[in-house]
Amino acid sequence: MSAATALPALKCDVAIVGAGPAGLMAAEMLSAQGVQVHVFDGKASVGRKFLLAGKGGLNLTHAEAFERFVERYGDTQPMLQPLLQEFGAEQLRAWAEGLGIGTFVGTSGRVFPTDMKAAPLLRAWLARLRAQGVVFHMRHLWKGWSDAQALVMESPEGVLPVQAKAVLLALGGGSWARLGSDGAWVALLQAKGVEVSALQPANCGFDVGQPVHATEETRREFFKELVGIAPAPGKGWSTHFTERFAGAPLKSVALRFTDSLGRSFDRRGEFVATATGVEGSLVYAVSHLLRDEIKRQGFATFELDLLPAFSAEKVLQEVRHPRGSRSLSSHLKGRLGLDGVKAALLHELLNKQDMQDPVKLAHAIKALPITVVATRPLNEAISTAGGVTWNALDEALMCKALPGVFCAGEMIDWEAPTGGYLLTACFATGVRAARGIQAYVTQ
16 A cells, blocks of 8 residues: 555543653653653664663662762753752652662662663563553554644655644654654744754764864864874774774773863773774763864864872873883883783874873873864764753643644753763653643543
8 A cells, every 4th residue: 555545533631742752751651640641752662762771781770879970961951950959860760660670879879770781671661551551553654734734644655634732742863863863853944933943963072173274284283282292193983993903992081171161071981993083982971062062163172181099290200200111002011011002092193292291291191182073973963952842842841833733752952971860851741741741621
């Protein structure tokens, strides 16, 4: 049957578009109150990004104190804090327990299911939803509204108009398009007068290079002024570095960055050198500051402490220690344990003269400047910044320009680091939207 075939309209109380955590949580709350809920998703199965997030261990939430927890949402803390007070980390853990899924707190404070897996939780959740009467429509792609203001769903059987008393859009951001979050909804909402901030990568990697507005001469002067070091010429990693160290982890390092607005970041952790730049947990944690600085200045330069366990004085002492006939590489490895990708980064970013200067070399080991000039593409990012603005929504997360149409999850303009914060806020927005929808359809 042709995909253009018009099917009879489907009527329901609530249509939820998007079968991720935000949409499913809203479906659970509404169906528990006897509301007729139909869930639509363009993919063949539900929760695809949720399952991928749990591939290496599902990080549900974080166990730190609430005051610190809500600070992780940055500029959107004032908007999200009331939602997280209603449904935050404690409520999320209790909810999982109610599904028969125990949780535990890891050494970093992150909260995981006891078996670390996403699939058992999702199976138990879907069983509850179906028992509560939720109807799922898979491979139904939302294409907008008809002239009669019905949702237009493109399905394998044809075009299905859906007439609902209320609609929840929970379509995700713009990352991981192959899992369904492709950002196609942006134009549909903007055409209806809903204000949407441009989608941007969050928790993302970066390409390294020289400041885009600088010549090679001014670039070298920039670094000299910054830390007294003149890096080797060129843009991006060298072919030699890429061939040998792309994919190599930089463990037990510290990253420091202060942007042009005075916002600072200083944390230990690890990340990975990629073929074009850097990515990984420590980079993701500072990615919002780096991304925004690149937008303002054209580049962002952070300092990397290759040996945070050693004081600057200790490093200088060891670098200055007589090395006899040993090569510099052998000397650094023997005295400081500095080898592999860490040593390669020094050779990559310092010129020969600076490598031979004990003071400049020791300084670089404790504060190696790395310049990034671009985020990796949106589709590679773990999550998304931007989306439907808070000004476009009321307190129930209903679009002011579209009465009866609500939003939840990453569609809304907020971002958070990895560590359980993303999932928790998705659940919290689903809860808030469900309460708003409940009030709307029963008024």
